[in-house]
Amino acid sequence: MTAHRLPYRSLALALCLGFAGTVPARADVPAPPLDPALAAALARVSAQELRATDERLVAFGTRSTFSENAGPKRGVFAARAYLVDRFRRIARDSGGRMTVALDTYTQPADPAKRIPRAVVISSVIATLKGDDPTGRTYVMSSHYDSRNTNNDDGEHDAPGADDNGSATSAVVEAARILAGLPMHGTVIFACFDAEEQGLFGSGHFAKTLKDAHVDVEGDLNSDIVGASVGDDGVKRDDTIRIFSESIPTGANAARINAIGSQNDSPSNELARFTKETADAYSTGLHGMLVWRADRFLRGGDHESFNAEGFPALRFTEPRETFAHQHQDVRVENGVQYGDLLQFMDFDYLAKVTRYNIAALASLALAPATPKVSVDTKALTNDTLLSWEAVPRAARYEVVRRLTTEPVWSAVQDAGAVTRITIPLSKDNWQFGVRAVDAEGHRSPAGFPTPVR
Numbered sequence: 036m037t038a039h040r041l042p043y044r045s046l047a048l049a050l051c052l053g054f055a056g057t058v059p060a061r062a063d064v065p066a067p068p069l070d071p072a073l074a075a076a077l078a079r080v081s082a083q084e085l086r087a088t089d090e091r092l093v094a095f096g097t098r099s100t101f102s103e104n105a106g107p108k109r110g111v112f113a114a115r116a117y118l119v120d121r122f123r124r125i126a127r128d129s130g131g132r133m134t135v136a137l138d139t140y141t142q143p144a145d146p147a148k149r150i151p152r153a154v155v156i157s158s159v160i161a162t163l164k165g166d167d168p169t170g171r172t173y174v175m176s177s178h179y180d181s182r183n184t185n186n187d188d189g190e191h192d193a194p195g196a197d198d199n200g201s202a203t204s205a206v207v208e209a210a211r212i213l214a215g216l217p218m219h220g221t222v223i224f225a226c227f228d229a230e231e232q233g234l235f236g237s238g239h240f241a242k243t244l245k246d247a248h249v250d251v252e253g254d255l256n257s258d259i260v261g262a263s264v265g266d267d268g269v270k271r272d273d274t275i276r277i278f279s280e281s282i283p284t285g286a287n288a289a290r291i292n293a294i295g296s297q298n299d300s301p302s303n304e305l306a307r308f309t310k311e312t313a314d315a316y317s318t319g320l321h322g323m324l325v326w327r328a329d330r331f332l333r334g335g336d337h338e339s340f341n342a343e344g345f346p347a348l349r350f351t352e353p354r355e356t357f358a359h360q361h362q363d364v365r366v367e368n369g370v371q372y373g374d375l376l377q378f379m380d381f382d383y384l385a386k387v388t389r390y391n392i393a394a395l396a397s398l399a400l401a402p403a404t405p406k407v408s409v410d411t412k413a414l415t416n417d418t419l420l421s422w423e424a425v426p427r428a429a430r431y432e433v434v435r436r437l438t439t440e441p442v443w444s445a446v447q448d449a450g451a452v453t454r455i456t457i458p459l460s461k462d463n464w465q466f467g468v469r470a471v472d473a474e475g476h477r478s479p480a481g482f483p484t485p486v487r
């Protein structure tokens with residue numbers, strides 16, 4: 036075909052490619068098709084259920100890790116027993132796929148690590164088995180312990196309505212909503228102990244998964260996700276922050292620099308997939324990506340997963356009120372301190388729960404992420420991508436974006452192949468390959484490893 040017969044846009048593209056060789060016109064990336072069963076599940080998320088769970092958690096008075104001997108109605112072990120009971124009831128609706136267990140150990144005294152005396156640490160773990168024989172696993176996590184001003188005070192009230200009764204309620208609600216939904220990936224609903232002492236519960240559990248060679252492909256950790264009004268008094272109930280680390284522990288920074296993959300860590304790809312997918316569902320929220328492991332002076336249980344080499348991210352409300360966190364309940368100069376139920380917005384927490392479920396179930400419904408290579412043997416101005424075939428993938432898509440763009444900005448169908456040459460320069464673009472099943476579920480994009 037000669038150039039003058041081409042439609043104007045193709046002509047412009049051909050001219051652009053032929054003469055400039057740089058940036059062609061980009062197609063918009065269409066939102067991924069919505070899964071009807073998942074969309075229906077999201078509509079069942081209940082702000083009333085979330086409120087009821089959080090009220091029960093707060094009613095234990097304190098959930099400090101050092102309140103373990105406070106009796107059947109107060110303290111961290113009473114809260115633990117309540118969570119075990121909730122998950123066991125939920126498991127009845129799972130057709131035998133959900134099991135509930137405790138991850139328990141004794142942490143020896145270590146005052147330098149905020150452990151003034153030996154203490155039993157016990158996390159509640161509900162596992163919903165998928166049918167993928169590889170055991171590919173995704174985690175939705177929270178911590179159920181709480182604290183007040185003195186970090187090892189196991190006696191006085193530490194209501195922890197937002198930190199982190201909010202996310203613990205969300206994890207229980209997500210388990211309730213997803214228990215009856217068949218999925219391919221295995222999903223773990225985790226409520227960790229001793230986050231406030233230094234991520235001890237999640238640290239123990241993430242290491243247990245690593246030692247057992249479990250293929251953990253993502254941890255979605257929520258922590259402080261229940262208040263929509265920040266310390267400036269402004270309500271922001273349409274946004275959730277998504278933190279993810281860019282440089283994995285032990286990574287070769289020089290190699291990352293050479294590849295230019297500083298915004299394409301496995302955790303960044305998980306966060307990108309989460310935003311791209313969950314923004315498309317009707318959750319009432321959009322995600323704000325932050326390429327940073329966590330806020331300054333703070334940390335969270337997702338970092339325990341990162342420390343074991345697993346991709347992980349953290350959800351946190353858009354603007355926090357620090358007078359409501361890690362504080363004794365009191366009024367000082369007319370200001371109410373403490374992490375109280377009165378500051379919670381359960382309609383907002385319902386949105387966060389839907390957002391979590393949309394991402395989590397999309398991960399577990401999709402094929403696995405392809406393992407992709409980019410050929411860098413020779414100096415060329417195109418891009419040769421190849422990847423291992425993924426079970427249940429009907430076809431693949433190549434996504435791309437400019438190195439300065441935060442999310443994928445163009446997509447092209449690659450068909451059922453496992454190798455493709457793209458007439459665009461690998462020097463100018465970031466590429467990813469995602470697996471698509473017969474129903475249209477998309478995996479996260481596999482970021483290519485350069486191969487010479």
Ligand SMILES: [Zn+2]
Nearest residue numbers: 198199258259
């Ligand atoms: Zn917290």
